[in-house]
Amino acid sequence: MNEPWDGAEERGIVEQAVRRHRDGEIEATVDEVGQEWPVALVFNGISHAVMMCTPRELEAFAVGFAISEGIVKRRADIRDIDVAFHRDGATLPYAHVELTIAQEAFGALKERRRALAGRTGCGVCGIESIDLLDLSPERVPATGFMARLAPDAIARAARELPAHQALTRLTGGLHAAAWCDADGAISIAFEDVGRHNALDKLIGRLVLDRVDTTNGFVFLSSRASYELVRKAARVGIPMVATISAPSSLAIAIARQAGIRLVSFCRETSYVEYGGA
Template identity: 85%
Template sequence: MNDPLDDPQERGVIEQPIRRHRNGSIDTTTDLVGQEWPVALVFNGISHAVMMCTPCDLEAFAVGFAISEGIVERGSDIRDIEVTLHREGVTMPYAQVELTVVQQAFMALKERRRALAGRTGCGVCGIESIDLLDLSPETVPDTGFLTRLAPDAIARAASELPSHQALTRVTGGLHAAAWCDAEGAISLAFEDVGRHNALDKLIGRLVLDRIDTKDGFVFLSSRASYELVRKAARVGIPMVATISAPSSLAIAIARQAGIRLVSFCRETSYVEYGQTD
């Protein structure tokens, strides 16, 4: 696995001067901090959202966002993507991702445009009314994946995830989303300051590489929120595993979609929030 820190153009971290206080002494040195940039998502020339995220894997992020937010139904609805990094912005560095989508998707987007600026930690900030809250997930079809899941798959994923978190190792402050097979082996992992963004990056890469989203599960280094489960349902992912706790709405959405939700995942244990009947 390539270390993202090897590429200075797409590091995801920045060096900052610090003073470390320890046991009464002060050490002046430098530290690595996770980057957080505004990223403007532009569809057919119209700005739709400004997200705060780590400025790497932005093509995958934009594709994942477009699909998981229901802007497009499939990867083929996106005709072109152009990523531009503005490292010397007027007030701060920023990025812009321009997507060209099919006319049908663009017309639907214009009808329901809403302000989404800065949605790093909250999945529904900026919607105009409760009526716009999408609590009716797609039903994930049963393809038999869960019956093929190895008994120790979750334990293996929990064990492997730290080795895929290069940015977290040096900053201690990013989320990760990983793609695992039925044995729990991790084949893809993405990091970001926002847990939603990390999952969007993963979904985008799955779509771009035409990987079957019904033949694996997501392992997240965060809690299980409503929107994370909702995003998984939109692309047909049969299981979501998280290190931290789920919310009540995440559990409800998982049950409604037919997604197996497991949280507090460790190498020796996990808690399943499944159907009650």
């Protein structure tokens, strides 16, 4: 029987009985594992995407997805959000997030609807043709942020990020997206099994809190993929910093958008790939 509930007890992790093998010895113990659920995003009653993500901060996730995917242009285009959790004895738990959006935005969505499912990996799974691939990012406005960026901002962000990764410390398997000021201080961070989801949660919270997205930078625990940079461009973020490597298309999108892209970020070093 399908049973709805408020999801308040969901912590983003579950305990799993395991057998740990070490130095020839076997130990029965308990391990913490990151939660991964199907989350359906429904716009004006029509299911648009099913994402696999960690079932926390789903309102922020839905707002960030809607804006970073270009479904809506601004927070005011989202009129209502309802999050519902479900469990069924025969299936995995899942969640529905229903958004009511402005009619103009919904009309545009119907015109370009794509069959999407589980976009935690390549970012373009399910598009119907190459013609639907959006490789023309918005140009990030020049606000003077880069001139205010402290010389050690990236080092500080790299140093502070682990303190904001509580779920990763327990599981070792989640991605993080953090918002940093010009000094590299992290004010907020989100974790998720999907790197795109973590960034969407961050973007959604910034939008909901009316934070100026042109006056800070994103620090990501993952590699820099094309879609992560594309999402940043939609909301005018001037710099994307990542712990791991960028792809060639991520570099190209950053240069088109005027985003400063830096990767292999550590406390003592980073590599700059162009942009602002």
